[in-house]
Amino acid sequence: MNFTSVMRPDSSWNKNVPYPKAEADIQKQVVQAKKCNPRILWQVEKLWYAENAYCQLVNACRVGESYSAMCQWIDLPKPRPKSVIVYIGKKQEGASDEKSFIKIPSIITDEDAATFLRHRSNLVKKNVRPRKSKGVIVINKKNGKPRMEDRSYEGLKTWWRQTLGYNSHNVRYSNIDKMHEEGKSIEVMAATLRHTDLNSLAHYLSSKEAQIELDKRDAEGAKRFEELSKVKVK
Numbered sequence: 483m484n485f486t487s488v489m490r491p492d493s494s495w496n497k498n499v500p501y502p503k504a505e506a507d508i509q510k511q512v513v514q515a516k517k518c519n520p521r522i523l524w525q526v527e528k529l530w531y532a533e534n535a536y537c538q539l540v541n542a543c544r545v546g547e548s549y550s551a552m553c554q555w556i557d558l559p560k561p562r563p564k565s566v567i568v569y570i571g572k573k574q575e576g577a578s579d580e581k582s583f584i585k586i587p588s589i590i591t592d593e594d595a596a597t598f599l600r601h602r603s604n605l606v607k608k609n610v611r612p613r614k615s616k617g618v619i620v621i622n623k624k625n626g627k628p629r630m631e632d633r634s635y636e637g638l639k640t641w642w643r644q645t646l647g648y649n650s651h652n653v654r655y656s657n658i659d660k661m662h663e664e665g666k667s668i669e670v671m672a673a674t675l676r677h678t679d680l681n682s683l684a685h686y687l688s689s690k691e692a693q694i695e696l697d698k699r700d701a702e703g704a705k706r707f708e709e710l711s712k713v714k715v716k
Contacts, residue, residue, distance in 0.1 A: 485579075497650045501660040507646050508536045512589060518597075526601045531641040533590045534652035538650060540587045542674050543570075545650040549582035549635050564588070570676045581677050637653040662687065 511532040530552075538548035548569040558566070565583045604623035642650040654675060661671050668684060677683050 499648050499656050501653075501656040504539055504646075504653050505574065508532065508539055509589075511645065513535055516594070520597045520600060523601075526597060527637075529644070530560060530595065531638055533594060534638055535642065535646075535650070536587055537584065537590065539653045539656075541584050542654060543584060544654070545639060545674060547582075547584060549678070551586065551637060552590075555586050556598050560592055562586070562592055562595065612626075635688045658683075658687075 501561065510547065511528070515532040516526070518529050520526060534545075534548055534552050537552055538545055541548060541551075547568050547570055551566045554566050554568065557676065560619060563586075565585045566582050567581050570580050570582045571679065578637035639650055658671060666674075668687065671677070671687075672680055672683050675683070
């Protein structure tokens with residue numbers, strides 16, 4: 483049983499998405515998107531979203547953390563490092579002093595970064611307004627430097643639901659399931675998830691263990707009942 487089916491079964495963010503399925507779903511999107519025409523807006527959008535999603539899956543992080551990492555990474559000089567430091571947590575960047583590294587997956591390349599940068603440069607030259615670009619990879623001249631506009635962050639969350647059929651936060655719990663099955667300690671899980679509340683994580687894991695135990699007892703009881711039903715009453 484997956485943990486995602488234990489906590490809040492009526493919630494939209496914790497659909498039962500096993501890690502192998504999430505990985506296969508997102509990798510398929512990345513493979514298709516890497517064939518994009520860099521001159522066509524929606525195709526570049528697809529690549530940006532798919533690689534953001536894969537970055538989040540690999541790092542077991544929040545969508546905002548992987549998004550911040552990708553925005554920061556493409557602006558670094560070549561050869562780009564394969565990890566960057568970002569603010570962690572649900573708060574906006576700068577609102578928290580806590581930081582952590584985010585690994586940029588190997589399948590996300592300098593060539594991909596160049597595609598995003600060319601696209602952004604073209605938008606700057608054309609002075610494309612955000613709403614005309616569907617809110618993805620649009621420019622923001624705050625502080626005099628063109629960069630990714632926050633609207634692409636909102637578009638990313640929408641892409642998860644429309645393309646994959648589940649919420650971006652689901653893969654956080656897919657990672658919990660995976661690490662739990664591998665026997666990882668709660669400390670390792672917390673560090674991987676950048677989860678600051680061990681008590682909360684312990685509660686999640688205890689709930690999973692309790693559900694597994696109940697399922698086990700129910701299965702054993704059903705087996706004994708079946709055996710008893712086969713016995714002829716004298």
